[in-house]
Amino acid sequence: MMLTNSDIAELTAFRHDLHRFPEVSGAEAQTAFRVVAALGGMADQVVTGLGGHGVAAVFDSGKPGPTVLFRCELDALPIREVSENAHRSTISGVAHLCGHDGHMTILMGLARLLSRQRPARGRVVLMFQPAEEDGSGAAAVVADAGFAGLRPDWAFSLHNMPGVRLGECWLAEGPMACASVGLKIALDGKTSHAAQPQHGVSPGLALAELIPALGALGTGGDLSPDFRLVTLTHAQMGEPAFGISPAHGELWATLRTMTDPPMEALKAQAVGLAQTAAAKYGLALTTSLHDDFKACANDPQATAHIAAALDALGIPYAPGGLPMRPSEDFGAFAGLPDCKIAMVMLGAGLDHPSLHNPDYDFPDDLIAIGARIFHRVTRDLLG
Structure with a gap:
C-alpha cells in the first residue's frame, strides 16, 4: 500500500500550513489542534494533552499483540526564518527550522495508510510529542498518567539529516545521540x-x-x-x-x-x-x-526491524556519522518497561541547509519516503 498522488498533495499542503504557524516548546496548542483536525476520524482513539500538548492517535486491530509507537515532534525553534517560500513562517522570530513540521506530516501519512488497513494484530500509536527542543517533552509524556494505557513494546522515530543524500539513511545500533x-x-x-x-x-x-x-x-x-x-x-x-x-x-x-x-x-x-x-x-x-x-541508544532488535524495512524498500543505509554529538529526547522512551527503541536519520540532501539554519526548510520529497519506512516496520511487526 502506498500514498496516492492526492495524498501527497494534501499532505504537502498540511506540512506548509504547519510551517506557517510554528510554536515553540511548551506552547504548541494550535499545532496540536491542527494535528487533531487533520486526523479527523481516521484513528480508533485520539488522546490529547499528553505531557503538555501531546497528541496520540491509536490504531487498534482489536486482537492481542504488541503496541508499536512512532514518535514525531510538535515544536519549532525561536529563530527568525530567512526564506522567500510562500509557506514561510508568519510568526516573528519562530520557525520550523529543524523539520518537525515534516516529521508530523510523515506520521499523518502513516495515519492515512493505517486508516485504510488496520494492523493484523496489536495496535499502533502515533505520538505527536511536545517540547523536544528543550528536552522536556518525551519525559513529560512518559510520566503522564494518560500515557499509561498506551505504553509501547516498540518505539521508533526518524529525523531528517542534511548532509546525507536525499532519501538515504544513517542507521546503527547502540549509542545514537549524546x-x-x-x-x-x-x-x-x-x-x-x-x-x-x-x-x-x-x-x-x-x-x-x-x-x-x-x-x-x-x-x-x-x-x-x-x-x-x-x-x-x-x-x-x-x-x-x-x-x-x-x-x-x-x-x-x-x-x-x-x-x-x-x-x-x-x-x-x-x-x-x-x-x-x-x-x-x-x-x-x-x-x-x-x-x-538523556543519551539515546538504538536497541539492536528495534534497529534490525528498521534495517529490514529499508532493505525491503531498497533504501540505502549505513552507520554514516552515528553516533552524533547533538542530543535527542527520544531516549526517554527507552526507560519504559520492556520498550525497545530505534531512531533512523533520513537524508535531506548533500547540500541542504543545516538544521537550525535560518534558511532551512524540510524537503517535501521525504514525506512519502518516511511514511513508507514506518508503514513497512508496522507490517513487519504486526502484519
Whole structure:
C-alpha cells in the first residue's frame, strides 16, 4: 500500500500550513489542534494533552499483540526564518527550522495508510510529542498518567539529516545521540561606584577563572565512552554602564557526554568549580540545570526491524556519522518497561541547509519516503 498522488498533495499542503504557524516548546496548542483536525476520524482513539500538548492517535486491530509507537515532534525553534517560500513562517522570530513540521506530516501519512488497513494484530500509536527542543517533552509524556494505557513494546522515530543524500539513511545500533544538560551559574556580590571597586564585590574575576576552567573539563574529541564536551554558550556581567562595578554575573554552559553515567560526574565537577570560585571571591552562588537530555541508544532488535524495512524498500543505509554529538529526547522512551527503541536519520540532501539554519526548510520529497519506512516496520511487526 502506498500514498496516492492526492495524498501527497494534501499532505504537502498540511506540512506548509504547519510551517506557517510554528510554536515553540511548551506552547504548541494550535499545532496540536491542527494535528487533531487533520486526523479527523481516521484513528480508533485520539488522546490529547499528553505531557503538555501531546497528541496520540491509536490504531487498534482489536486482537492481542504488541503496541508499536512512532514518535514525531510538535515544536519549532525561536529563530527568525530567512526564506522567500510562500509557506514561510508568519510568526516573528519562530520557525520550523529543524523539520518537525515534516516529521508530523510523515506520521499523518502513516495515519492515512493505517486508516485504510488496520494492523493484523496489536495496535499502533502515533505520538505527536511536545517540547523536544528543550528536552522536556518525551519525559513529560512518559510520566503522564494518560500515557499509561498506551505504553509501547516498540518505539521508533526518524529525523531528517542534511548532509546525507536525499532519501538515504544513517542507521546503527547502540549509542545514537549524546546526553546533554545546560548548567546556569549565577554569581551575586555587591555593586559599587566604578571609581571605588574596592567597596563592592564583583563577579568579574570569578567569571574570568571559570570560563577556561569549565572548558577544560570537556574538550570533545572522538565519540568514545569517555567523550566529554563543555561548551560555553552565554556570559553576562552587570549592566551596560561605565559608572558601576557590577554585582551580578552569569555563565551558561552545555555539558555533553556519550552516555548517561559520566554526566553525573561532569555535573558535579562543574558545580564544584563554581562553588570554589564563589567562595574565593566572596560571592553568593546559584546553579540550575536546564534542557536535560538523556543519551539515546538504538536497541539492536528495534534497529534490525528498521534495517529490514529499508532493505525491503531498497533504501540505502549505513552507520554514516552515528553516533552524533547533538542530543535527542527520544531516549526517554527507552526507560519504559520492556520498550525497545530505534531512531533512523533520513537524508535531506548533500547540500541542504543545516538544521537550525535560518534558511532551512524540510524537503517535501521525504514525506512519502518516511511514511513508507514506518508503514513497512508496522507490517513487519504486526502484519
